């Protein structure tokens with residue numbers, strides 16, 4: 001019995017040591033923060049905020065980049081040029097899991113950006129009718145493993161609406177059914193709405 005307990009304790013210690021090398025904050029600092037900020041709240045308009053997304057969604061998106069299933073534009077930062085596919089290939093599955101868990105515990109900080117009020121009002125209605133089920137009330141929630149949209153960078157969202165419209169990016173079947181009902185003006189209205197998170201509840 002003692003022997004079994006001993007073996008158990010040794011392997012438990014080994015597990016703890018192995019696990020301490022998987023530090024989410026440190027890994028994020030090392031691999032992600034130059035672009036996404038140390039807590040996942042990117043300060044750059046072409047780079048998404050990813051704080052507070054569910055760990056399942058983050059893990060899944062990193063897998064899509066790793067496999068080349070999602071467009072991966074190059075970014076130059078501090079004289080280095082790289083992209084999400086290259087970055088995710090540097091990481092093991094365990095590291096990706098650890099980073100995803102860490103970022104999911106951070107708080108998404110929405111940014112209010114210049115927006116067109118009349119269009120934003122139309123966008124709010126469209127969102128509540130078609131998109132709320134998964135993206136939450138006013139696009140503020142990540143509970144259904146869908147990205148937070150309210151207060152995301154407008155420039156980034158514009159690019160994603162284009163990628164989704166031209167089928168360059170994966171979307172769930174149920175989202176596809178709703179998304180294809182949108183015309184160009186509807187899409188612009190939704191983007192304007194997501195850019196207005198601080199005041200959007202007043203409509």
Ligand code: HEC
Nearest residue numbers: 031032035046047048050058061073075082084087099147
């Ligand atoms: C060199 C800059 C750079 C680095 C480093 C970087 N990213 Fe990114 N990331 C981007 C850009 C740019 C995009 C937007 C790609 C696009 O336009 O589709 C992005 C997109 C993402 C997305 C998609 C978010 C969404 O809303 O769909 C996730 C998740 C993500 N990155 C996670 C990470 C993680 C985790 C790390 C560290 C392991 C990391 N990124 C490192 C530049 C970077």
Ligand code: HEC
Nearest residue numbers: 130131133134145146147160170171172174175178179190
């Ligand atoms: C069935 C649930 C569901 C519905 C309904 C839905 N979405 Fe999504 N949406 C998702 C998921 C999940 C993703 C992430 C897909 C991925 O990259 O793996 C996503 C991604 C997105 C993105 C990309 C965001 C980013 O951070 O890159 C946008 C924009 C978006 N949805 C807009 C909409 C709009 C507008 C509607 C309504 C017309 C809508 N969605 C309806 C689940 C849904």
